[in-house]
Amino acid sequence: MGWNLELKNWVAQNLYLPFKVLRYLETKAYHLHCRSITSIHKDAKFVYRGRVYNIRKQRDAIKVGANSVICGELLTFAHGGSIEIGEWCFVGEGSKIWSSEQVKIGNRVLISHNVNIHDTNSHPLHAQARHEHFVEIVQQGHPPKADNIISSPIIIEDDVWVGFNSIILRGVKVGAGSIIGAGSIITKDVPANSLFLQNKIVKYLDENS
Incomplete structure (x- = not known):
């Protein structure tokens, strides 16, 4: 028992600390890379597993x-796209924001x-295309042109809360102060200050809700 405890202590002291340092250095290096390819405020940050794929290679x-804190993935395509995230926002782990037109948050x-x-x-509707x-x-990477792929902007206004496992699709606007319940699928506009749950508006919110 004593030997096992000594072994655990040795591992903790000699392996875990270097692992933490390595993880810190890797994260720091990736953050610097993100800042080099995107326009990120100095007080915003990417935490572990936050990712950026700026295929357009245009910093803005x-x-x-x-x-704002980014734990998820931001991606713009080679043929277009822009993502703008405001102040004091949070993007959770495993979340993906992909744009070939415009996503404004x-x-x-x-x-x-x-x-x-x-x-x-993301792809053409016709099977052969x-x-x-x-x-x-x-074979070549994402193409610089995609005229046969449908896209349209998404706008998410101030103070919106989007629950886990939700999906927000092209061409919709989520009004200010709304709550999107977990597992919802948004294909049409959501009015401001509304609670959207089980794919419908359940009620409108006020300051006392």
Whole structure:
């Protein structure tokens, strides 16, 4: 028993600390990389597993405001897209915001984990064109043109809370102060100050809700 305890202490002292240092250095290096390819406020931060894929390679295509925390994934396509996130926002782990048109998120917006926000169909509707698009991605990377892929902007206004496992699709506006219940699918506009649950508006919120 004593030997096992000594072994555990040795492992903790000699392996765990270097692992923490390595993780810190890796995270720090990735944060510097994110800042080099996107426009991120100095007081915003990416935490462990937060990721940016700025395929457009235009720094202003992705903007993150002051005090926002990104644990999820932000991606713009080679043929277009922009993501703008305001101040004091949160994007949870496993959440993905993909844009080929525009995703604009206001201030104080909370996006829980495993949320998908996509302003595009990502692929053509026609089967042959879809296959050709896939082959091009695999062989050459994302194409700089995608005229046959449907996309339209998403706007999420101030003080919105999006519950985990929710999906927000192209062309919708989520009004200020609204709450999107966990597991919801948003395909149409959501009015301001409303509670959207089980794919419908349950009630309108006020300061006493």
